[in-house]
Amino acid sequence: MIRQKPRFLLLEVIDSQREQAAALVGMRELEMLVKTYGGERVAIELQRRDHPHVATYVGPGKVVTLGEQIKQLDIDVVVINGLVNSGQLFRLEKALWPIKHDIKVWDRVDLILNIFSQHAVSTAAKLQIVLAQIDHMGPRMYGLGGTVLSRQGAGIGTKGKGETNIEKERRRSRREKQQIVTKLRAVAGEQRRRMQERKDKGIFVIALVGYTSAGKTSLFNALTKKQKSTNASLFTTLDSIVGRMNPRNGQRPILISDTIGFIRDLPPKLIETFKSTLLESVEAHLLLHVVDASDPEFAAKIVVVEDIIRDLGVTAEPFLVFNKIDLSTKKRIEEIKAQFVDRPHVLVSAQTGDNLPALRQQINRYLDAAFPG
Ligand SMILES: Nc1nc2c(ncn2[C@@H]2O[C@H](COP(=O)(O)OP(=O)(O)OP(=O)(O)O)[C@@H](O)[C@H]2O)c(=O)[nH]1
Ligand SMILES: [Mg+2]
Incomplete structure (x- = not known):
């Protein structure tokens, strides 16, 4: 049962x-x-x-x-x-x-x-x-x-199949794997084509990355005025979603994508598998790395995330967005500013909206750099 x-x-x-x-x-x-x-x-x-x-x-x-x-x-x-x-x-x-x-x-x-x-x-x-x-x-x-x-279903309560027909099963599983790989390649190709189309139209593309539960979807909602579901549990978001951010008057459009969160000790092969979901991050003009500033372990988690995005082939340094500052003391905020003085960053709260204008300003700075003149 x-x-x-x-x-x-x-x-x-x-x-x-x-x-x-x-x-x-x-x-x-x-x-x-x-x-x-x-x-x-x-x-x-x-x-x-x-x-x-x-x-x-x-x-x-x-x-x-x-x-x-x-x-x-x-x-x-x-x-x-x-x-x-x-x-x-x-x-x-x-x-x-x-x-x-x-x-x-x-x-x-x-x-x-x-x-x-x-x-x-x-x-x-x-x-x-x-x-x-x-x-x-x-x-x-x-x-x-x-x-x-x-x-x-839930994966509980199922009995073993016994040790017969292993070779047959192995062959079946290999075939199934091959079919999935082919289908995923097609999905990735289609996604790449869409991405290129956006770029050709001169759209500025931003991708949110970060440890699971850092507040990526909350920030996505705050910037796009959408209402995608957020949750205190882990891995609420699995599929990439794309939303439009309101540009400055007369400015080129900005798209933001939200995607799956990272976690420590993921085998590299698993990350490889999720590449088609993560393509948007690889191809974006700007990567915003969302960090939960209220988490005592955030420094170790920044390293986990940056290792993974490097494995994905991203070479540009992501822009750090320290989120949930409504949960942090003034002292903590000052410590973070001092610790990351050498890296471009902002401190915000996706929940209260605190300091989001500063984030928008930074985004515009990157946009101007990507499309000069
Ligand atoms: N206090 C506070 N809570 C926040 C803030 N931003 C997000 N949260 C909460 O943090 C939890 C995780 O937020 P999500 O936006 O779902 O985080 P995520 O990074 O998209 O998480 P996954 O998709 O599960 O990887 C939710 O309970 C949010 O309400 C913030 O600025 N302040
Ligand atoms: Mg999410």
Whole structure:
């Protein structure tokens, strides 16, 4: 039976160097992801080991205690806070079958992909997710007890297929992947053509990028007067949307695109998969990097985002927009200004509209530079 609110056990292996307190801070984001998925965090487990166990990620003793917890707490999904290879995930899951036949063992990327498939609207986004799942799940997909979660509704409560016909499944999955890649190429080509058309018409194109939940869609709404949905949970936006910003009198039109947010520890292959969604960012005249100034971890998140956009092939330095200053103290705002004195930036609140005129002014400066005379 599929439960309304699947029960999660969050697990992390930490080496002897890592402080327990730091690991627990890292778990907060995972907890937020579980909540976004619609799950309930029932337990958190840290295991100290210098290296994950080669076969089952956690050691044999831990497999036994995990089993006991799963039984006692009636856990549906064990999610590991990390990127785990699919053999380890599969063997750990299999070791737990005698305790609960439909237990799921996911890593962080499985969880993120399942959230993506809940939120995807457009055909392109859906295709990208299936492709990412084929890549990430590897052999777990076919036969080896795997489940293609996007095809199973919430992805909970499905049983393994057994180990027969693996070769047939593998071939089928390879074919499916090829078909998706071809379709996505067509989507990307079409998007590129539209982008070029806009550029040829002399339209100034801005793309919003940033960590998930930084406030990209809120800023998009504030600048375009649209009402796209925003939410405190993660990955509210998956599909790119484009809106028009009111230009100065007689000025050329400005288009802004809002897209999927980034998060740490995304495998490069996954980013590759989402490239067609992110094309708009690559091709834009100006990239606005939206940062949640009220987040104590924002500096590390800036690095995550900039690494990803570099991987996408963007060479220009994005313009930093520190958002949510309504939540920050005056002292904090001064600190940010001092810390980023060497980089072009503005501090705004998409919610209250504070300092948005300064952002518009900066945008116009970039526009004038892109289309001189
Ligand atoms: N206080 C405050 N909250 C804000 C501001 N901007 C956005 N938020 C809130 O932050 C949360 C995330 O905002 P979104 O605009 O959905 O963020 P996003 O970057 O588009 O997030 P994803 O699409 O999920 O990656 C929502 O709860 C917003 O209401 C702001 O300036 N001030
Ligand atoms: Mg959004």
